[in-house]
Amino acid sequence: MPKDYGIGASSKRREDVRFLSGRGVYTDDVALHGQTYAVFVRSNVAHGRIRKIDTAAAAGMPGVLAIFTGEDFKDVGGNPAGWLINSRDGTPMREPKRPVLAHGKVRHVGDAYAAVIAETYQQAKDAAQQLADDSDIEELPAIVDMRKAVADASNRVHDEIPDNICFDWGWIEDNRAAVDAAFKSAPHITTLELVNNRLVPNAMEPRASIGEYNPGTGDYKLTTTSQNPHLTRLLVAAFVLGIPENKLTVVAPDVGGGFGSKIYHYGEEALVLAAAKKLGRPVRWTAERTESFLTDAHGRDHVTKIELASTKDGEILAIRTETLANVGAYLSNFSTATPTFLHGTLMAGPYKVPHVYVNVKTVFTNTAPVDAYRGAGRPEATFSIERIVDKMCRELNLDPFEVRRKNLIQPDQFPYTTPVGLVYDTGNYQATLDKLIELADVAGFDKRAAASKAKGKLRGMGLSTWIEACGIAPSNLVGVLGSRVGLYDAATVRVNATGNISVMTGAHSHGQGHETVFAQIVAEKLGIPESSVEIVHGDTSKIPFGMGSYGSRSLAVCGSAMNRAVDKIIAKGKKIAAHMLEAAEGDITFADGKFSVAGPTRPRPSGKSPSAPMSRITTRWRRWSRGWRRRPSTIPPTSPIPPGPISARSRWTPKPARSTSPPSPAQTISAM
């Protein structure tokens, strides 16, 4: 019978009521007294040298309050890459500065090189057009094709990077010779060149940011379309503007979809903060759809040569890839992790393939920055592997279902360590394949195809089996692999004085329904109604430091942190219950929302009830005739639990999966 409450119940989403009533609050819905409007002046050439930006005419136009150019930000920091990758030869990746506004050169269509702040949007827009007309940008040959970018060192996206390569990465470099040897002796080799095409994420809500500054306190506030407000705060404060982190609050209110593109910090966020400080007034910016196309981080864009070595009956012996991955004009925050550790580590797929080697060269081009988008590196891997497995089946005239069945890891082989560094903990892929064949009615396909043909139509059938790593953790391993931030998360569970619950989470909901499902976790564990649990997210001044939502990590990482925080609430409650129920702590049990003394019902020395509801214990209040009152002197001064309603915070980072054999240094990633 379906559950009607708690984890797994099909509850109606609580956030729907405000969204359906037009009462959601997205960044652009926030109106502030004295607000001003920013409009960016963007390059309409892919590659150009900035000769002159004449601001005089624009500055004199009606309503114009300030104009910024790259010159204003040349002494502050750049927007950094969050993951350090080393090349095969051990040298670190090249990291050109990504400035708030382009300085010296523009490097992609849409690259902002100036911004106008005015009293109204239309005034800012008019002045931005004037500024564009008064700017002299010498167009340079555009570098778009990755192969040409690598081959022609005379034309450079960044003048200081001679071959337009960010890094040349091998995974796992120590295995390269063995993989090459496996290919040399292979009975059959299949080769495929393919393109994982570039994508524009295009969330329905355009990016938007509002900067505020209080001259009286020195406090900044950024309201922005972010999937991870704490990460944005860290990047703006510590890396770009040098604002003390404690003087900056970042709020990501309702966010209309992200798909990866709102993970990253963008220059517009720094600009509105700097402008707000200069003017002492709020400064707002909302992207037009064209700006979304041109400046939101794009996805994928790999050109790959993949080879597969096999026996004549389709047993996979080795896989080898050479990929050019486009990072665009600048390194976006996760752009270096996406085509490497989120990609190469998946290149064995769900197959027991003994030898795999992945080579990825990331290339700078005069295109919008590319970063993690929906699946991020992993779909690119799956697409490559599955395409070549099918091609091998066609070349050898083999059944693609049977070839997959033969190559899938067997149930008794788990935990299984792949040659690309992951440990798969459990699985029964054959059973999944059997179920798929049954559900898809594969046996009836020929009949359906014939029926379609009789109607003059074509019917096809595709098959793909794959595995995808989710969660982007554990922190200690991503740290070893080059991540500059830990990928843990955190939750605080606070029992309010009247017994209901506030949960502050590092996860951010931009369509996922966290407010509904996180409440289910807490409600089920505490035995209280979901409606008694409020989920707070998106405001760095309220929530614990967490890393936000992307990579399917909200439930696995943040949900686990929440689960553990509730366990702490129960543990603390048991200490109090032991005192209030006049029993030993070890005898206290918690079930169905009640703390009870274990064993057969026995009278307490005082003769009172041997159980108490969660709310009474955890708040240490009781209902007196005149309303809720603090229960005086309930807890002795020697109690380890301080007085007042209890709260608990927990951090969580997933543990590495257990391998059957000691991992080599290169095999230390677990299922991420």
Added chain:
Amino acid sequence: MTKVTMTVNGKTVSGEVEGRTLLSTFLREGLGLTGTHVGCDTSQCGACVVHVDGKAVKSCTTFAADVAGAQVKTIEGMNNPDGSLSVVQQAFQDHHGLQCGFCTPGMVMSSAALLAENPKPTEAEVRHYLEGNICRCTGYHNIVKAVLAASGQDVSSVAAE
């Protein structure tokens, strides 16, 4: 600047607008009715759909001055008088016809306009009518189900069940 007067969600409202002021701007910035969203500026996405004299229009490409004297209804005017969700809104929640919520106001307004002119649309008619409304969380099947359910029809046959 010109003064325009219109009825929005049953209330008479006035405001000073330029000739180029869009209805979406007038509603959002002039009246604070931010439930009407602007997603594309180019009439593609449909997040800005409102009713003008009962017809669904895209407010991001309608001049406020052009609807002077009209009856305008926005998402804020869709709830029942007691504040509860109307039939169409409730159907969206029941059938999980939304995720991030940004396209939702336009979807609800278009759906309500469809049902006003065609109370029992077929699935194909629903899909055709909503072709000017884009959902990026890709919830179209559930949106179609919601509209059919709001019309009192069986939704079990809708694709991707």
